[in-house]
Structure formats: C-alpha cells, structure tokens
Amino acid sequence: xxxxxxxxxxxxxxxxxxxxxxxxxxxxxxxxxxxxxxxxxxxxxxxxxxxxxxxxxxxxxxxxxxxxxxxxxxxxxxxxxxxxxxxxxxxxxxxxxxxxxxxxxxxxxxxxxxxxxxxxxxxxxxxxxxxxxxxxxxxxxxxxxxxxxxxxxxxxxxxxxxxxxxxxxxxxxxxxxxxxxxxxxxxxxxxxxxxxxxxxxxxxxxxxxxxxxxxxxxxxxxxxxxxxxxxxxxxxxxxxxxxxxxxxxxxxxxxxxxxxxxxxxxxxxxxxxxxxxxxxxxxxxxxxxxxxxxxxxxxxxxxxxxxxxxxxxxxxxxxxxxxxxxxxxxxxxxxxxxxxxxxxxxxxxxxxxxxxxxxxxxxxxxxxxxxxxxxxxxxxxxxxxxxxxxxxxxxxxxxxxxxxxxxxxxxxxxxxxxxxxxxxxxxxxxxxxxxxxxxxxxxxxxxxxxxxxxxxxxxxxxxxxxxxxxxxxxxxxxxxxxxxxxxxxxxxxxxxxxxxxxxxxxxxxxxxxxxxxxxxxxxxxxxxxxxxxxxxxxxxxxxxxxxxxxxxxxxxxxxxxxxxxxxxxxxxxxxxxxxxxxxxxxxxxxxxxxxxxxxxxxxxxxxxxxxxxxxxxxxxxxxxxxxxxxxxxxxxxxxxxxxxxxxxxxxxxxxxxxxxxxxxxxxxxxxxxxxxxxxxxxxxxxxxxxxxxxxxxxxxxxxxxxxxxxxxxxxxxxxxxxxxxxxxxxxxxxxxxxxxxxxxxxxxxxxxxxxxxxxxxxxxxxxxxxxxxxxxxxxxxxxxxxxxxxxxxxxxxxxxxxxxxxxxxxxxxxxxxxxxxxxxxxxxxxxxxxxxxxxxxxxxxxxxxxxxxxxxxxxxxxxxxxxxxxxxxxxxxxxxxxxxxxxxxxxxxxxxxxxxxxxxxxxxxxxxxxxxxxxxxxxxxxxxxxxxxxxxxxxxxxxxxxxxxxxxxxxxxxxxxxxxxxxxxxxxxxxxxxxxxxx
Numbered sequence: 001x002x003x004x005x006x007x008x009x010x011x012x013x014x015x016x017x018x019x020x021x022x023x024x025x026x027x028x029x030x031x032x033x034x035x036x037x038x039x040x041x042x043x044x045x046x047x048x049x050x051x052x053x054x055x056x057x058x059x060x061x062x063x064x065x066x067x068x069x070x071x072x073x074x075x076x077x078x079x080x081x082x083x084x085x086x087x088x089x090x091x092x093x094x095x096x097x098x099x100x101x102x103x104x105x106x107x108x109x110x111x112x113x114x115x116x117x118x119x120x121x122x123x124x125x126x127x128x129x130x131x132x133x134x135x136x137x138x139x140x141x142x143x144x145x146x147x148x149x150x151x152x153x154x155x156x157x158x159x160x161x162x163x164x165x166x167x168x169x170x171x172x173x174x175x176x177x178x179x180x181x182x183x184x185x186x187x188x189x190x191x192x193x194x195x196x197x198x199x200x201x202x203x204x205x206x207x208x209x210x211x212x213x214x215x216x217x218x219x220x221x222x223x224x225x226x227x228x229x230x231x232x233x234x235x236x237x238x239x240x241x242x243x244x245x246x247x248x249x250x251x252x253x254x255x256x257x258x259x260x261x262x263x264x265x266x267x268x269x270x271x272x273x274x275x276x277x278x279x280x281x282x283x284x285x286x287x288x289x290x291x292x293x294x295x296x297x298x299x300x301x302x303x304x305x306x307x308x309x310x311x312x313x314x315x316x317x318x319x320x321x322x323x324x325x326x327x328x329x330x331x332x333x334x335x336x337x338x339x340x341x342x343x344x345x346x347x348x349x350x351x352x353x354x355x356x357x358x359x360x361x362x363x364x365x366x367x368x369x370x371x372x373x374x375x376x377x378x379x380x381x382x383x384x385x386x387x388x389x390x391x392x393x394x395x396x397x398x399x400x401x402x403x404x405x406x407x408x409x410x411x412x413x414x415x416x417x418x419x420x421x422x423x424x425x426x427x428x429x430x431x432x433x434x435x436x437x438x439x440x441x442x443x444x445x446x447x448x449x450x451x452x453x454x455x456x457x458x459x460x461x462x463x464x465x466x467x468x469x470x471x472x473x474x475x476x477x478x479x480x481x482x483x484x485x486x487x488x489x490x491x492x493x494x495x496x497x498x499x500x501x502x503x504x505x506x507x508x509x510x511x512x513x514x515x516x517x518x519x520x521x522x523x524x525x526x527x528x529x530x531x532x533x534x535x536x537x538x539x540x541x542x543x544x545x546x547x548x549x550x551x552x553x554x555x556x557x558x559x560x561x562x563x564x565x566x567x568x569x570x571x572x573x574x575x576x577x578x579x580x581x582x583x584x585x586x587x588x589x590x591x592x593x594x595x596x597x598x599x600x601x602x603x604x605x606x607x608x609x610x611x612x613x614x615x616x617x618x619x620x621x622x623x624x625x626x627x628x629x630x631x632x633x634x635x636x637x638x639x640x641x642x643x644x645x646x647x648x649x650x651x652x653x654x655x656x657x658x659x660x661x662x663x664x665x666x667x668x669x670x671x672x673x674x675x676x677x678x679x680x681x682x683x684x685x686x687x688x689x690x691x692x693x694x695x696x697x698x699x700x701x702x703x704x705x706x707x708x709x710x711x712x713x714x715x716x717x718x719x720x721x722x723x724x725x726x727x728x729x730x731x732x733x734x735x736x737x738x739x740x741x742x743x744x745x746x747x748x749x750x751x752x753x754x755x756x757x758x759x760x761x762x763x764x765x766x767x768x769x770x771x772x773x774x775x776x777x778x779x780x781x782x783x784x785x786x787x788x789x790x791x792x793x794x795x796x797x798x799x800x801x802x803x804x805x806x807x808x809x810x811x812x813x814x815x816x817x818x819x820x821x822x823x824x825x826x827x828x829x830x831x832x833x834x835x836x837x838x839x840x841x842x843x844x845x846x847x848x849x850x851x852x853x854x855x856x857x858x859x860x861x862x863x864x865x866x867x868x869x870x871x872x873x874x875x876x877x878x879x880x881x882x883x884x885x886x887x888x889x890x891x892x893x894x895x896x897x898x899x900x901x902x903x904x905x906x907x908x909x910x911x912x913x914x915x916x917x918x919x920x921x922x923x924x925x926x927x928x929x930x931x932x933x934x935x936x937x938x939x940x941x942x943x944x945x946x947x948x949x950x951x952x953x954x955x956x957x958x959x960x961x962x963x964x965x966x967x968x969x970x971x972x973x974x975x976x977x978x979x980x981x982x983x
Contacts, residue, residue, distance in 0.1 A: 032166075036080045039160040047076045051145065062092075063157040065148060073102075073147040078162065080141035086165040087133045087144070089121070093155035097121040099131075100147040107139035118827040121148075128158060134168035170194040171877055173523060173531020179502040184463075184539040187500060190226055190235045190520075193530035198222060198237070200524035201532070202452075202508040205250040205257070210515030213240070213250055213257060214532070217525055218265060220245035221257075226534060229516050235532070242283045244272055248383070251304040251313070254367045257283060260315065262300040269293070269300055271315065271369055289369025294321040299352075299360070303384035303454070308391040312364050316395060318381035319352065319359040319425060329373040331567040332358070332420045333598045335627050336377065339438070341662040341704050342736055344430040345781075348402045348773040350911045350920070352427045359425040362395070362417050373568075376421030378432075378439060380410075384454035384509070385417065386470065388485065390557065392492070393417040394443065396451035396472040401866050403431075404448065405760070405767030406774060407696070407729040410434070412449045413442035414472060414483055416491050418588065419564035420595035429732060429774070435693050437656040438623060438663065440591060444483055444494030448866075449474035453509035453521065457482075461517040462537050471499065471510055475525060478505030478872035487553035490560040490588040500535070504528070506873035527888065528878050556586055563592035567599055575600045579608070583616035594620045602628045610640050615653055618644055623660040626667055634668025635675070642679060651691035658697035665704060676705050684709035688717060696729045703733045708740015715745060718752050724765045727756060728774070735781040743793065746786065750797040753779050761803030768855040772804065814847065814957035822877075822884050825963060829876040832968045835983050838976040841969025844962050848954045850970075857974035864950060871971040879967060886950035896948065897921075899934060900941045907932060911942075 039046045041058040050056045053069030065074070087101060100118045102111040117135050144162075148155055176187040193201055199216030207213055212224040221240040227233040246267055249260030259272040270291040274283045292301045299318030306313055336357040346353040360379030363372050381398040388394065395415050403409035408431045415423055424432030424439035432439050453473040460467050469482040482499040485492045506528050510521040524530025563581060566574050578596035581589050597605060597620075606629065609621035622637050629637070641661055646654055665671075671679060680702060687698040687709065695717060702710035714730040721727035734749060757775045759765035767774075783791060783798065791798070818824075845856065853864040870879060881888060899907045899921060909921040909932075919934045919942075955963055972978035 033163045037078050037162040050074045066154045067152050075145035077143050082137050082140050084136050084165050086163045088161040089131045090128050090158045097149040102145040104143040105137050105139035181500050186536050186538050188534045191532040200527050200530040201522045202525050203247045203250045204509040204511050205252045206513050207252045215247035244286050249303040253306045258304050260301050299381045308387050316362050316382050316385045324372050327374050328371045329568050339663050339666045340430050341666050344428050345777050346428040348770040355427050376417050378423035378425050380425045383452045386454045386456050396454050398451050402770040405771050407725040411445045411447045414444040416443050420567045443492050450476040455510050459512045459514045473507035475506045477869045478502050487550045489586040490556040503871050504875050560589050560592045563596050566596040575605050582620040594624050598624045598628050619656050626664040631668050637664045651694050655694045680705040680707035688713045699733045703737045711740045711745050715748050735778040758802050820955050825880050836968035836980050837965045838981045841965040844966035868973050886948035897942050901938045902940045
C-alpha cells in the first residue's frame with residue numbers, strides 16, 4: 001500500500017452498521033443519492049481482479065480476500081459521473097484495518113496519491129461491518145482500486161455499492177458516553193448539528209409547545225422537536241423561514257420570540273421581536289425593538305429573561321455594548337467614573353484599552369422594548385442571567401485570562417445582580433478590588449473559563465438539591481457547574497459542584513423544558529462542532545426533601561429591597577431612612593442604602609454627610625458625596641474623613657475609608673501641599689497594618705500623596721510576600737512613586753521585579769508571558785523616574801539576563817517537509833489517542849513556534865489565547881483546522897488590524913497597546929522584537945483584518961508523526977501521564 005497521502009481528498013467514517021445508522025442516518029436522510037453501481041459475489045468476482053500481493057475468490061456469496069504481502073490491492077472498471085461519490089463496503093474481518101481507496105478518471109487514467117483516500121475499517125467480531133467512503137472527482141470515474149490493509153490479513157466482502165451523493169456527513173458531536181456525570185443522571189445526544197448547513201448553535205429557548213428554538217452563531221433559527229423521553233424516534237429539526245438570526249440570546253414570551261442579535265454580520269446588533277401573525281405556526285413578522293451599538297464582537301448583547309412578576313424582560317450585555325441613549329431610569333446613578341487613584345496600565349495584549357465605564361450591564365425593559373431601565377453595570381462579559389424563586393437575579397461574568405496571577409485578576413464569578421449594582425470592571429489593570437465598598441462582591445468565584453448559558457434547575461425532575469441549583473456553563477473548559485446557593489445576610493454565597501464535564505464540550509446555552517421536565521444544553525460556538533443534549537435523572541427521587549429557609553436572611557433581603565425601592569423614588573425627605581442603614585453590618589444593605597442616598601439631590605444631604613460622626617455612616621455618605629458632588633466638595637470630604645479616628649475602626653472600615661479617600665482624589669483632585677504632608681504623616685503612622693487589603697490601600701494612597709514613607713514598608717512586604725499577587729500589588733503602586741528613593745531601595749525594587757519576571761519565566765508564578773509583560777511595563781515606568789545620568793548605576797539589575805516565558809523557536813533551521821492540508825491529517829487523528837511521544841510533542845510545540853504566541857501550562861506568549869484547555873472546547877479535527885486555517889475563526893481578543901498612516905504606509909498586526917499618543921503593534925508573532933510604535937497623529941485609518949496574525953505554514957517543517965505528537969501534547973494539557981502517551 002502506498003502510505004503517502006496527498007491533499008485533495010475527503011474521507012469519512014468506518015463504523016459498525018448499527019453505529020453508522022444511529023449517528024449518520026438522520027443527517028443524510030435529506031440528501032438524495034443515486035445508485036451508480038453495485039457488486040455482489042454469489043457467482044463470481046463480478047469484475048474485481050487481484051492486482052498486487054493478494055488472492056481474491058468468490059465463495060459462499062462473498063468475495064474472499066487474502067493478502068500475500070504488505071501492499072495488497074485489487075480493482076475494477078466502472079463508470080460514474082464526476083462529483084461526490086460514496087462507496088459502501090460491507091465486510092467481515094478481524095481487528096482494525098488501515099485501508100485506502102484509489103480511483104481513475106477520464107482525465108487521469110493512472111492511480112495517484114492525489115486521487116485516493118485513507119480510512120479505517122473496524123471489526124464487529126463475527127458480524128458484518130459497514131463503511132461509507134466519500135470522495136470527489138473532477139472528471140467522470142473510470143475505475144476503483146481497493147487496498148484493504150498494509151499487512152497480511154484475510155477478509156470477506158459481501159458487497160460494494162457506489163452511489164452519486166452529496167458531500168460526506170458531518171462529524172458527530174461529542175459522544176456523551178465520555179462525559180463525567182453525577183450518579184443517577186443520564187445525558188443523551190439528541191442531535192449532531194451539521195456544520196456546513198446548520199452552523200454552530202449558541203442560544204436556545206423553549207416555546208409554549210415544548211419545542212426548542214435555537215440559533216446558529218453566524219446563521220439562522222431552527223425549531224427542534226425533541227424525541228419523546230424513553231421512546232424510539234428521531235429529533236426533528238425545522239429551519240425557520242424568517243430573515244433573522246445571529247442571536248446570542250433567545251426568549252419566547254408574550255406570544256413573541258425575542259432575538260438578541262450580536263456581531264451583526266447580516267443583521268444589525270440589537271433586540272428584535274418576531275411573531276406569528278396569522279396563526280399558521282410560522283413566524284412572519286420581524287420588528288427591531290432596539291439597536292445596540294458598540295464595537296463588533298462577542299462582548300456584545302446576550303441573554304434575555306422574563307421578570308418574576310411576568311410584566312417585563314431583563315437583558316444582559318458585555319462591555320463592548322453601548323448603553324441605549326434613551327434610558328428611562330438609572331437605578332445605578334449615572335455618576336460612574338474610572339476612579340483610578342494611580343495611573344493604570346492597559347491589558348498585556350491591549351484588549352479593550354480605552355473602553356470606559358460602565359462596562360457590561362443589565363437592563364429591564366417592557367415587552368414592547370420602549371422603556372429601558374438600567375439595573376446594574378460594571379461587568380466584563382456575562383452571557384446569560386436567571387432569577388431564583390426569591391425573585392433575585394444572578395449572572396455568570398467573565399474573567400480576563402491575561403490577568404491571571406495579578407492582583408487585578410478577577411476569576412469568572414457568579415454575581416448577585418441587585419438594583420443599582422456596580423461590579424467594578426475597568427479596563428487594563430484598573431479593575432476595582434473585590435473589597436471596594438463602591439462595588440459588590442461575587443457570590444462564588446469559579447476560576448478561569450468562558451461563561452455562557454445560565455439557568456436554575458426549577459421544573460426538572462431532579463433531586464431537590466439539584467432542582468434548586470443554579471447551573472452555569474463554561475465554554476473554555478467544558479464544565480457545567482451546579483452552584484448551590486446559600487443565604488448569607490441580604491445576599492448569598494455559593495458552593496460549586498461539577499455537574500457534567502466532557503472533552504470536547506464547549507457549552508453554549510442551557511434551558512429547562514417544563515413539558516418533559518428535562519434539562520437541555522448545546523455545545524458549539526466559533527464554528528466548532530455543535531450538538532444538542534438532554535439531561536434526565538433515572539433513579540427514584542426522595543419525596544418532600546426541602547431546604548430550610550432562614551427567617552433572618554429573608555428579613556435582611558426584604559430590608560435591602562425596601563431600600564432599593566428608593567432607587568427610583570426620588571423624594572428628598574426619603575434620605576433619612578437609607579441614611580440610618582449606612583452603618584448596617586451587612587455589606588449589601590450598606591450598599592443599597594448608599595445608592596438610595598445618591599438618588600436624592602446632593603444639596604439635600606451634603607452638609608449632613610460632612611457633619612456625620614458615626615464612622616460607617618460618615619464613610620459611606622462621604623463616599624456618596626465624592627461620587628455625586630462637585631469639585632469644591634473635595635477638600636471638605638477629605639477633612640471630614642480625616643476627623644474619623646482610625647484607632648476605633650475595624651480593618652474593613654479603614655479600608656472603606658481609604659477607598660473613599662481614593663475616589664475623592666481621583667474625581668476632585670489632590671489636596672493642598674500642607675494638607676498633603678499632614679495627611680501622609682497620619683497615614684504613615686498606621687503603615688504597615690495587620691490586614692493585607694488595608695496595606696495595599698495605604699501604599700496606594702501614600703504614593704499618590706507623594707510620601708516616601710510608602711517605600712520601605714512596601715518593599716519589605718514585597719520581599720516577604722506569600723503570594724505573587726501581593727508582591728505585584730505593591731510593585732504596581734511603587735512604579736510611579738516619585739520621592740523617597742535611594743540607591744538601595746531602588747535596587748531592591750528592581751531586583752524584586754526581576755524575581756517576579758524570572759518566576760513567571762520558570763513557571764513558578766502563574767501568568768507566563770502576560771505576567772512578564774506587566775512586570776516589564778512596571779520596570780519601564782520606574783526607570784523613567786530615574787535620572788538619566790544615574791540609570792547606568794543599575795545596569796546590573798536592569799540588564800540582568802532573565803528567563804523568558806516565551807522561548808524562541810527551533811534553534812536550527814529545519815527542512816521543508818510539505819505544505820500540509822487538513823485532509824492530510826484528518827484520517828490519522830485516531831492515532832493521537834495512544835502511543836504518542838510526550839517529549840517529541842513538547843519539542844514540536846516549541847519548534848512550530850506555538851509557544852511564542854500561546855500560553856500553555858503557564859509558559860508562553862501573549863499574542864494568542866491560552867490553549868492549555870484547548871481539548872475541552874475543540875475536537876481533534878477542529879484543532880487541526882485552527883492550526884492550518886487560523887483565519888477561519890478569529891476571536892475578538894486576538895484580531896489583527898490594518899493601520900494606514902497619513903503618509904500612506906500600511907502596518908498589519910496585533911494592537912498591543914493604544915493610548916492618546918500612540919499605537920503599539922506586534923507585526924510578526926514569530927519575532928517578538930518586531931514591534932512598532934505609531935503616533936496616533938499619524939494614523940489615518942485602522943480597520944479589523946480578516947486574516948489571522950497566526951501563519952498558516954507553522955507545521956510545514958514537521959513530519960506527520962511529529963504533528964500527531966504535537967496534537968497529543970496539546971490535548972494532554974502538558975500531562976506526561978495522559979493516555980495519549982500510553983501504548
């Protein structure tokens with residue numbers, strides 16, 4: 001058998017007959033096929049002849065084939081039209097055969113690798129196996145050659161059938177047999193979505209008849225009638241013939257289907273309503289309710305949910321969505337700002353630089369979409385939202401993976417969305433700490449991931465604990481979490497449990513169908529293989545299991561809600577009621593009270609705040625005044641805050657006080673010089689304290705006040721830091737400290753930065769190349785404050801050779817192997833699963849330059865996404881596509897831009913940083929030093945590119961076996977004990 005495979009061919013699958021029918025039949029049923037030729041062997045060989053190293057003979061109704069060497073093949077002459085053809089083989093044999101099919105045509109009468117396809121034949125023991133092999137000819141077919149195996153073997157062939165057909169069937173979605181589920185739960189794959197015709201499904205809702213309506217991320221809507229529970233039958237898929245789609249949020253309510261379009265390829269981004277106006281069960285009217293502008297991308301508008309009272313809708317949007325201009329009511333006062341006391345740095349790869357508050361948001365709207373109320377903001381990119389039985393709203397917000405290991409990193413987290421809520425997202429290093437009193441904390445921190453669908457288990461036939469759980473989907477790592485909420489004062493905390501996990505299982509949306517009491521979820525997104533699954537519980541459920549409710553917690557939630565009523569009830573006399581609760585021990589109640597105060601005209605309560613003596617009321621009301629007042633209020637606020645005795649405050653209260661100080665300075669400017677010196681002296685007497693958050697705030701404020709007293713205590717704490725986040729927190733503040741330095745302190749600071757950068761390079765600190773970028777920027781900022789004539793004094797630390805988290809590529813040039821195509825690799829993917837070399841795969845990860853752009857197991861570059869968990873969201877086939885055709889699907893965070901200057905020059909690359917003065921652009925991921933800085937005044941136009949910065953030829957110097965080792969290495973997430981490396 002000729003082993004080499006040249007591109008041009010497409011092959012599909014060889015499966016046992018029953019498996020083939022189960023997975024493929026439903027998806028091929030609508031593809032017309034015409035029988036062109038068939039061969040059975042009741043009498044003779046029926047035109048088939050042995051051609052090399054084999055013996056063939058018709059006997060007992062089948063063709064008996066016996067190889068006599070390592071390259072056996074036989075063939076026949078046949079005529080068939082050009083185009084897609086399918087050869088069906090029904091045979092018996094032992095084990096697994098590595099087979100190959102060649103063909104000849106009128107235009108090319110000789111066999112060649114360019115006209116062949118490889119496939120596997122899988123034995124069913126003593127039974128017959130069926131394989132369907134698809135191939136495409138440009139000229140009419142004249143002959144076939146079948147190579148059964150590359151080693152001695154025997155087989156019986158009952159028949160061959162050749163049909164003119166359409167393209168091969170799509171790959172099936174991930175088999176749920178490989179999912180990890182909790183005992184008693186069953187996951188069914190109801191439908192594998194054909195990518196070529198139905199795309200990749202990312203949103204879902206249930207209609208009044210119990211049917212699902214789903215949407216392709218880049219295409220249209222489909223209506224799904226699931227097969228009945230416990231019964232035979234097929235899931236029915238019906239394309240909806242109405243011009244709307246590209247939805248990342250769907251909801252069927254008020255006799256309408258609400259469609260939240262995102263990305264706006266064919267349709268403008270925004271909220272639409274479609275209706276069936278003539279009762280024929282087909283939607284026929286599209287109405288745009290609200291256009292939602294903003295930079296195109298996945299951080300746009302997403303989920304929709306009905307309010308608990310059934311009178312309105314709630315919608316959620318990511319941080320690249322602009323608030324509608326005609327907001328009727330701002331429950332979160334429209335006084336937001338960046339509130340950065342010290343200069344921040346942009347994200348390590350420039351993502352969302354310059355995108356200002358309020359960030360992602362939640363709005364309430366009426367069913368006609370006419371009136372919009374802002375409920376909460378300060379999110380990064382939440383995808384979906386859900387109400388619990390208490391009428392409380394929850395969402396699952398995104399992290400910024402480049403920030404991992406830094407003090408400003410915020411993990412993906414479940415948030416309790418309350419009236420007037422602010423959740424503190426700001427671009428770059430400016431995200432507010434979770435302890436900031438002007439923001440709200442998470443219910444549960446989950447970790448790295450990509451949040452998608454959210455729902456409660458209400459209405460499922462699950463055990464009580466799981467019927468009451470909040471379910472959140474993680475696209476990146478393929479994890480469906482059950483979040484078990486527990487009452488905690490006026491809010492909640494959550495305990496996480498992995499409910500279902502799989503590989504790949506890129507979750508996109510989740511719903512509960514009240515008609516069959518089952519849970520449904522979809523996988524897909526970004527053109528990955530999509531599927532629809534159903535989850536049921538198949539054991540007896542204990543009756544009358546309930547969760548005890550806390551009367552005290554219920555009272556606190558009711559108190560919080562009574563305060564929230566005043567977020568839209570603007571009566572001046574109402575200020576006294578919330579004022580009292582500014583000192584409540586519950587953070588959510590203090591927060592709700594402060595927002596209520598801010599809704600009252602500031603002239604009513606300004607003096608009350610300045611004269612308040614109770615510590616918490618004073619701190620919270622002065623924070624409110626800093627947010628709501630005018631510039632002349634600044635000195636008065638600082639004077640009032642200084643009057644509060646720090647000795648009588650808890651660590652939390654002192655931290656709140658310093659945040660009020662920081663917001664005041666950030667919004668209204670710094671103090672007079674004499675006040676600055678006095679205040680700095682007062683704060684320095686309390687530094688360091690016994691609380692880490694308090695110390696970070698003391699350092700920040702002292703640096704702002706230009707006090708050298710920040711240096712020695714901060715450097716000591718950096719040196720003794722138990723976490724990298726603590727070290728980097730002080731380092732971030734000290735980078736802009738202007739006074740108090742001496743050579744020893746400066747050398748100590750620079751040395752500690754080297755320690756952090758080296759630790760990132762060695763993998764001892766998490767964060768990899770992104771962390772190193774942040775540290776280098778800190779160093780650059782610090783060096784700018786050193787007298788140019790004295791910078792050489794620090795060359796030993798400034799020019800120290802440090803380990804990079806971004807190793808260089810191949811140390812020596814490698815010869816060209818071939819221009820690999822997807823078709824060359826796809827038939828070999830089964831061989832990734834065992835017998836591969838971990839050492840070779842790891843070496844290829846460097847040689848192919850993957851490590852220069854991608855972080856993997858905490859090492860690697862910053863220009864591409866972290867691919868440690870790539871196998872959780874991508875099948876092997878999709879992974880090959882992503883490598884060989886990187887422009888097929890480009891994430892918004894890593895899109896390149898074409899920048900044209902006024903002088904006519906054009907640069908194309910990844911924008912690493914953007915500010916008022918210049919653009920910093922990486923031109924070549926394989927050459928980290930190829931970075932240009934373009935003055936903003938010189939920029940004429942900047943447009944997104946449709947071409948990925950990732951080159952297409954990265955595998956051209958690798959052999960096929962090395963590519964398979966590389967794929968095994970990526971799939972293993974760097975684990976040498978992974979089954980891929982076992983024999």
